[in-house]
Structures are given as structure tokens and as C-alpha cells.
Amino acid sequence: MESPLTNPADARRPAVSCDLCGARDAQRIFEKHGDNYVRCRQCGLLYIDPQPSDAELAAIYGAHYYDAWGIGDAEDAVARLKRKTFSSMLRRLREKTGLHSGALLDLGCATGFLLEEAREVGFDPYGVELNEFSAAKAREKLGANRIHCGTLESAPFVPGSFEVVVMSDVLEHVRSPRQLLRETRALLRPGGALVVVAPDSAGLSSRLLGKQWTDYKREHLYSFDRRTLPRILEQAAFAVLDLRAFPKYLDLDYVHLQLAAFPTPLFTPLVKALHRITPKRLRRVMVPIHAGSMMAVAVRKD
Secondary structure: OOOOOOOOOOOOOOOOOOOOOOOOOEEEEEEEOOEEEEEEOOOOOEEEOOOOOHHHHHHHOOOOOOHHHOOOOOHHHHHHHHHHHHHHHHHHHHHHHOOOOEEEEEEOOOOOHHHHHHHHOOEEEEEEEOOHHHHHHHHHHHOHHHEEEOOHHHOOOOOOOEEEEEEEOOHHHOOOHHHHHHHHHHHEEEEEEEEEEEEOOOOHHHHHHHHHOOOOOOOOOEEOOOOHHHHHHHHOOEEEEEEEEOOEEEOHHHHHHHHHHOOOOOHHHHHHHHHHHOOHHHHOOOEEEOOOEEEEEEEEOO
């Protein structure tokens, strides 16, 4: 997972300006787990202010960060779901841009599921991953020279090296999304494409669950919607070609595991009961589910 960690000794952080418009005019919306969620009165961006410290984020992004995926106990089943989801993502990329080959960089590549799928359909895959355990797994699959363990800022990539950059569930994690997008743009060749998948804070699941929405969590420093995501992409000199809800392929076992790790008062008991009475073979049936994510496809403007 891409993260801007700089000083693990930092205990407190000052209030932040809106990363989209720069204003210091935010309204407190709610509090969750000790964090204040505020909305910029000027542009509508929702974010945590003040942000968790570097030390707090470092503790979150530890060796067990991806345990909720089921990596280890059910890795083959998780791989099947993730690769099916990423296959649909790459298909939409090809439909909107015509790109089907060239160097592809996955920021926050985890254990490399997207990169495996990208390689199969013709791309030359590279990844950046902060979590050492996950980066090691990705290196086993793709090769040590293709996975950088650390942040994008510390990666040895040459400007203009990539045809495609993917950020799947990454942009909401970083201290400054706008800065990351500018750094990403520099890595793209003229006309290169960017794919962003992020939780939609104005989507149906968010509206149903309110502050209990599972994507309101400490490491999600920003919460985008279909107004603020294209605006921040355009600010970073990207032209947005497509923005729509993005279904992810899930099965009942995976949803049950996720809701045990990130419980909600509405869905966790419901899914727990359903999981208990469903035969094992049916718990592994893949279904595309609109769980609150959106996907943007954009190209570098020159």
C-alpha cells in the first residue's frame, strides 16, 4: 500500500488544508475512533483532520495488514476473486484507451494479483508496495527487479517510463493525493493512462451505513466521490475519459471475512447468519457486487 510515511517518531500532526482546493474552511461532519471527519465548505472534499501520526499509520501498515484478505489460509480463493476483478478493470482500460501492451505500474500492488493478470493480457508489469511481507510475495511471482518495496518517492523509476499506472484503493491513503497524482503523471509517457479505483463516499453503501461505513477508517485519510475525484485528477493535468461505479468479484466466504475484520451493525450479523446456513460450495460462488467503489480512467494531458 502506497503511504507517505516520513517520521515514525511524529506523535501529533497539525491541522491540514484541503488537498483539493487549498482552503482552510472545513466543517466537522462526524467523529469515529477518535478521528474528526471534516468536509471542505469550498469544494466538498471529505477528509480526516488532523491526520493520524506517522507512527499510528506505520502500526496499521504492518505485516498483518492484508490478513482480512484471507492471504495464507485461503490464498487460492482470494487470488481467483482478485484476478477476476482486475481482469474486468483491465478490460475497461482497453475499451476506453485502446492500450493493451507496454509497461504498467501498479501502486500499492499488494501480493501482485493485478500484475499477474496484466502480464497475461500483454503488459510489462511493475509494482510498488510498502508492506514488506506483501512485496516479498509479489517478488516471488514477478521477479525481484519488478517490485519496489517502499514509497513511490523512493522508487528508481525514470520519468516517462510507463504506458499505464494503476492505483487501486490507494489514493485515499496518502497524505497528499494531489502530490501523488503529479508524481504519477511524470512517470507516464505522453498520452499514457491512469486507472484509479477508490471508495465512493456518496455511494449507496455509504449512505446506508453513515459513519459506520467500513471505508471510513483511520488509514483512509481522504474520502472521494464522483465530484471530487475527477476534479483532483483534472488539477493534476489528467483528462478523465470514464467514471462509473466499479463492481468487485466477491464470494460469501470473502465477504464474511471482511465483515468480521471491519464489522458493521447492519451487515455483519446478516452475513454471519447467511454464511452459517449456506453450503460450502455455494459460499465460493463469485458474484460481481457493487460494494461502494468507483473507477476512473484518465489520460495524461500535454
